[in-house]
Amino acid sequence: MTLDPKQAGDDLAFMRALVEENSFNNRSFGINYFAAGFLYGLQCLINALLLITKSDVSTWVWMAVGWLPTIFFLIINFSTIWLNREQPFGTGTTKRALNAAFAGGGIANLLLALIFGWAAYQAKDWSIWLLFPVVVCAFQGAIWFTAAILRRHIWHGITAIGWFLSAIILGLLIDKTEVYILCLGLALFVCMALPGFIMIRANPPKPTQA
Numbered sequence: 178m179t180l181d182p183k184q185a186g187d188d189l190a191f192m193r194a195l196v197e198e199n200s201f202n203n204r205s206f207g208i209n210y211f212a213a214g215f216l217y218g219l220q221c222l223i224n225a226l227l228l229i230t231k232s233d234v235s236t237w238v239w240m241a242v243g244w245l246p247t248i249f250f251l252i253i254n255f256s257t258i259w260l261n262r263e264q265p266f267g268t269g270t271t272k273r274a275l276n277a278a279f280a281g282g283g284i285a286n287l288l289l290a291l292i293f294g295w296a297a298y299q300a301k302d303w304s305i306w307l308l309f310p311v312v313v314c315a316f317q318g319a320i321w322f323t324a325a326i327l328r329r330h331i332w333h334g335i336t337a338i339g340w341f342l343s344a345i346i347l348g349l350l351i352d353k354t355e356v357y358i359l360c361l362g363l364a365l366f367v368c369m370a371l372p373g374f375i376m377i378r379a380n381p382p383k384p385t386q387a
Contacts, residue, residue, distance in 0.1 A: 205257040206276065207376025212253045214369025216246035221362030228355045275324050282316050289313075307351050310361050314344035317368065332375065339368040 297305040318340030325334035343364035350357040
């Protein structure tokens with residue numbers, strides 16, 4: 178039996194690709210995830226506070242609370258996408274699979290937001306819209322469960338459980354709007370902002386080249 182150096186080199190490259198991780202890509206994803214959890218979690222908490230206190234604020238305040246988190250998040254999101262434009266899904270097979278799953282989940286969430294929003298508008302029943310975050314939580318739980326299986330990290334599994342529990346709790350609070358929004362805000366902080374922060378801390382910034 179002879180050893181083909183070229184074949185051996187190709188096999189080694191393939192095995193390296195299976196396990197290689199791009200820490201900068203992980204950090205960028207963590208930044209996006211933290212930003213989404215923090216900004217939208219804060220948005221929910223402010224909305225809940227305004228509803229609970231029955232504050233008489235102007236329409237501009239409601240518009241600012243409604244639009245500013247999305248504007249800030251899009252700026253952060255596009256910035257990280259631009260920095261990762263050469264390898265948007267990372268370099269390892271597992272990393273690419275997980276990032277693709279999160280990206281696919283994000284696209285699905287966008288489509289569902291349009292569907293639920295249109296259905297609520299047509300029916301003039303905004304309780305329909307409140308089902309959308311429940312679906313998002315379930316989606317996020319499924320993706321983090323997949324991450325826990327592939328990565329075998331305990332905190333990934335805990336995050337998945339947190340999302341699943343959030344979906345159940347929110348489903349039970351559909352008719353209690355103020356409490357529902359408050360719980361949604363807490364879920365975003367705990368299940369999204371916190372995991373994002375963990376990923377940022379675990380992956381140092383990309384070293385600058387001299």
